Structure formats: C-alpha cells, structure tokens
Amino acid sequence: MWAASQLRLGAAVLAALLALACQSGREPIPSAQTVPTLEAEWIDLAGLNERLAAERGRVVVINFWATWCEPCREEFPHLIRLYERHSRRGLNLLSVSIDSPRVRDTEVRKFLGEQRPPFPVFIKTAGDDDAFINGIDPNWSGAVPMTYIYDRQGLRRHALTGPQSLAMLEKLIQPLL
Amino acid sequence: MRKLGIGVAILAVAVAAGFYGWRAYSGPPAPPPQVSVGQKVADFTLPDTQGQPHSLASLRGSAGTLLIFISTRCPVSNNYNERMEALHRDYSGRGIRLVGINSNRTEPVEEVRRHAQEKGLSFLILKDEGNRIADYFGASVTPEAYLLDTQDVLRYHGRLDADQHEPSLNANELRSALDTFLGGGTLADTGKKAFGCTIKRVGG
Numbered sequence: 103m104w105a106a107s108q109l110r111l112g113a114a115v116l117a118a119l120l121a122l123a124c125q126s127g128r129e130p131i132p133s134a135q136t137v138p139t140l141e142a143e144w145i146d147l148a149g150l151n152e153r154l155a156a157e158r159g160r161v162v163v164i165n166f167w168a169t170w171c172e173p174c175r176e177e178f179p180h181l182i183r184l185y186e187r188h189s190r191r192g193l194n195l196l197s198v199s200i201d202s203p204r205v206r207d208t209e210v211r212k213f214l215g216e217q218r219p220p221f222p223v224f225i226k227t228a229g230d231d232d233a234f235i236n237g238i239d240p241n242w243s244g245a246v247p248m249t250y251i252y253d254r255q256g257l258r259r260h261a262l263t264g265p266q267s268l269a270m271l272e273k274l275i276q277p278l279l
Numbered sequence: 280m281r282k283l284g285i286g287v288a289i290l291a292v293a294v295a296a297g298f299y300g301w302r303a304y305s306g307p308p309a310p311p312p313q314v315s316v317g318q319k320v321a322d323f324t325l326p327d328t329q330g331q332p333h334s335l336a337s338l339r340g341s342a343g344t345l346l347i348f349i350s351t352r353c354p355v356s357n358n359y360n361e362r363m364e365a366l367h368r369d370y371s372g373r374g375i376r377l378v379g380i381n382s383n384r385t386e387p388v389e390e391v392r393r394h395a396q397e398k399g400l401s402f403l404i405l406k407d408e409g410n411r412i413a414d415y416f417g418a419s420v421t422p423e424a425y426l427l428d429t430q431d432v433l434r435y436h437g438r439l440d441a442d443q444h445e446p447s448l449n450a451n452e453l454r455s456a457l458d459t460f461l462g463g464g465t466l467a468d469t470g471k472k473a474f475g476c477t478i479k480r481v482g483g
Contacts, residue, residue, distance in 0.1 A: 170354035171476060200474045202444040230441065232471040243309065243419035245477035263308035263419075264477050 135189075138218035142199050142210050145224035147237040153196060153224075155256065161188075161278045162252040163195045163271070166238075169209040170201070174247040177265040178217055184271050185221045191279045192254070195221040200246060203228045253278045309478065312417025316470065320431045323412055325380070325405035328392035333405060335431060342374025342461060343428045345453075347439075348413060349379045349404070350421040351386045351394035353476035358443040359422050360398045362450045366439075366457075367402040373461055375426075379404040382413035383421075383479040410480045420475030424453050426460060435466050438473035 145153070154162060165181055167174035185195045197219060201210050206225050214223060226234060235244045239261060242248055251260040251274055260274050314320050324334045338344055347363060350356040367377040379402055381391045388406045395404055407413055416425060416436075426435035435457075439450040456466055 168474065172352075173477075202442075204444065231473045232438075232441075235472045235474070242472075243477075244472040244474045245420040246474060 135221055138214075138220055139197075139223045140211065140214050140218070142206055142214065142223045142225035144203075144206075144227050145198065146227045146229060147234050150196070150198065150224070150238075154252065157194050157196070157252075158256045159254055160192050160194045161254055161275055162256075163193065163275065164198060164250045164252070165195065166198050166200055166246050166248045168199060168201045168246050169205065169213050171246050173265040175213070177247050178213075178219070180266065180268040180271065181221075182217065182219050183268055184275075185219075187272070188275060188279060189220075193275060193279060197221055197223040199223065199225040200231075201225060251275060251278070309417050309419035309480075310414050313415050314433055316433050316436055316466075318433055320425075320427055320433055321415070322431070323415070325407055325412060326388075327403055327405055328388055328395065330388075333403070335427075338376055338378055338403070339427075339429060339431070340371070340374045340376030341429070343376070343426060343434070344431070345370070345375050345377045345457070346416075346425040346427065347377065347379055348416075348418045348421050348423045348478065349381055350383055350476060350478075351381070351390050352383070353421045355443045355473075355475045356421040357398070358446075359439055359450070360400060362439060362446060363402070363422070364400060366450055366453065369454075370457055373457075375457060375461075377402045380407050380412060381405070382407035382410040382418065384408075384410065384481050385479045410478060413478050413480070419478055420473075421478060422475065426453075426456060428460070434460055437471045438475075441471075441473065443473070443475075 150164075154164070163181070163184070165177075167178065169175070181195060181197065185193065189195075199206075199210050203225065210225055231244060235242050239250070241261070245263065247265050249260075249262040249266055249271075250258055251262070253259050259278060262270075262274075320335065322335045324332050326332050335344070345366070349363070363377070363379070370377065379400065381404060391404060391406055394400075418425075422439055424435065424437060424439055425433060428434050435453070437452065437456075439453045440448040441452065442448055452471060459466055
C-alpha cells in the first residue's frame with residue numbers, strides 16, 4: 103500500500119516535471135497585436151527600454167530599420183512572417199524606424215501602408231544618434247538593419263548585424279519560445 | 280524514487296536545451312579594429328578606380344590624411360557626397376588629403392568610378408577588394424571617417440556630423456575635429472556614432 107502510494111506520488115511528480123519541461127510552466131501568451139500598424143509611434147531610448155521591460159514574459163525581437171535602407175525593406179516581410187507564425191506562442195516584435203522624424207508622415211507611413219505589419223512600429227524621436235545607439239548597445243555601430251532577440255526574462259540573447267533570413271530568425275527564437 | 284530521478288534528469292536536459300540559443304550569432308559584422316585612436320596606422324596599398332596602386336604613405340597630405348569609407352548605393356553615404364566634396368575643397372589647401380575608400384563587395388570598381396563621375400567627387404577613391412582595410416580599421420558603416428596625422432597616427436574616428444538629412448550642418452563635427460587638429464589642439468571627443476549602412480563584406 104505504502105509502496106503503491108509512493109509510486110503514484112513519484113509518477114505524479116514525474117508527470118509534473120515533464121509538463122514543466124515541455125511547457126516551461128507557461129500558458130500560451132496571446133499575441134500582442136492583431137491589427138496592422140499604419141503609423142509609427144514616437145519613441146526615445148527611455149521609452150524603448152520601458153516597452154521592453156513591459157514585454158517580460160514574451161520572447162522579443164527588436165528590429166531597427168529605415169526606409170532608405172534597401173536591405174531593411176527586403177528583410178521586413180520576413181519579420182512579418184516571423185510574427186505571424188510565432189506570436190501565438192509568445193513572440194512579440196518591436197519595429198523601430200531610425201528614419202528622420204520629418205519623414206514619419208510621408209516615407210514611413212507609405213512603407214507601413216504597403217507592408218501592413220501586424221506588430222507595433224515606432225520611430226525614433228529627434229535627438230543624438232550616438233547616445234541612442236550606445237544606449238541600446240555600445241557594440242552597435244549604428245548600421246541598419248540591426249536585430250536583437252530577448253528571452254522571456256528580458257535578457258538579450260542575440261545581436262544580429264545586417265538582414266536576416268526567416269530561417270535564421272526562427273532557428274534562434276525556437277529554443278527561447 | 281528512481282523514476283523521480285529520471286524526471287529530474289529529463290528536466291535538466293530540457294532546461295539545458297532551453298539555453299541552447301545562448302550563443303550569440305552574428306551576421307557579417309565588422310571585426311574588432313586593429314588600430315585605435317592614438318595608435319599608428321600600418322602602411323597599406325590599394326588601387327584607385329583606374330587600377331593604379333597607392334600606398335598610404337604616398338597619399339599623405341602635408342598636415343595629414345582623412346580617410347572616409349564610402350558607398351555608391353548607400354543613401355546615407357550619398358547624402359554626404361556634397362559635404363565630402365566640400366571638405367575636400369576646404370581642407371586640401373590646409374594640407375589635409377581626403378581619400379575615399381570603397382570596401383563594399385556589392386559595388387564593383389566600374390560602378391565606383393562611374394558614381395564618382397556622376398556625383399562630382401573629385402577626391403581620390405580607392406577600391407578595397409576583400410574589405411581588408413575596412414577590417415583593419417574595424418570600419419562598419421558608410422560614411423565613417425578616420426583622420427591620420429603626418430606620422431599616420433590615428434587622431435579621429437567617427438561620423439561627419441549628427442544628421443544626414445541636414446546639409447547645413449556641413450560635416451560640422453568632422454570639421455571641428457579637423458580645425459582643432461590643424462590648430463594643434465587635442466581632440467577630446469572622438470568616435471561618435473551615426474546611423475548608416477553596413478559595409479557589405481566578403482562572406483557576408
């Protein structure tokens with residue numbers, strides 16, 4: 103009787119551990135957004151850090167881009183696809199344009215209207231690029247596109263210079279989801 | 280208890296697998312610079328857009344050499360074409376030799392030559408096939424400037440000015456550095472960053 107009870111307890115603990123191992127103890131997090139973003143919201147370094155902190159619990163991809171950057175424009179549809187595939191599993195994507203503030207309502211809006219990204223899009227406010235770049239990452243040269251991947255604890259896990267393929271991004275986020 | 284032990288082992292493996300992605304991946308970023316401000320730049324030789332080789336020593340101006348990594352296709356670099364030409368015009372008479380370097384593997388030398396003609400760039404432009412010199416300096420964006428004194432010691436590294444869209448700034452940060460340097464002063468603040476295009480490296 104005692105042995106059977108112990109066995110049941112052991113099985114229950116094992117089942118719980120396996121469930122924990124498989125799901126990391128988390129419920130699926132609903133996607134952060136379901137409607138396309140057609141206008142970029144202003145953001146500065148402090149705002150971006152606050153937003154990142156608020157995303158704790160999700161895997162977060164931050165992508166810095168510009169309308170004048172052709173590799174960024176080519177990479178953008180991959181980011182949309184990435185978000186569409188994985189947002190239901192707890193991925194969020196913060197897209198940050200480093201275009202001049204004066205083109206927010208022209209070039210940036212036009213590009214977003216064409217792409218209709220399902221994730222939030224921001225545009226850097228006017229201010230010193232140097233402080234912004236170093237505030238994000240002292241090792242970042244300021245070249246775009248630049249992509250960072252954060253895990254659910256908010257730790258930066260990857261810094262990706264240049265345009266990335268969907269396959270590469272998925273390879274890197276899969277272990278974190 | 281044995282099963283519990285197995286469960287713990289499975290959990291440990293799963294947690295380890297979860298951290299598999301820790302190793303940071305990088306695309307084709309610039310390697311660490313082999314020279315920094317205050318250090319002597321090793322002589323090198325690169326061909327111009329006509330194929331004629333030039334050594335760094337042969338290019339040295341009477342007061343110094345200004346190297347700027349540039350691009351034919353990068354909109355940021357192109358936004359600085361007039362400002363770079365103005366720098367060349369304003370400082371060549373003061374002993375500063377401005378030399379452009381194109382290290383982008385995606386921009387062949389014929390394109391670099393044609394671009395210079397079309398944009399009216401009258402300063403010498405060298406083609407850095409294989410991005411060997413960009414790697415040496417650790418240059419990663421276009422445009423990116425390096426000022427060398429007459430001993431080829433690196434005295435300034437950084438951007439031309441704070442805003443690619445504002446030509447009225449006219450490369451004021453680099454001009455300020457040049458003026459300070461030519462006046463015999465010490466450059467207190469070097470290496471400021473600006474947004475730009477990645478240098479498209481071989482293997483990238």
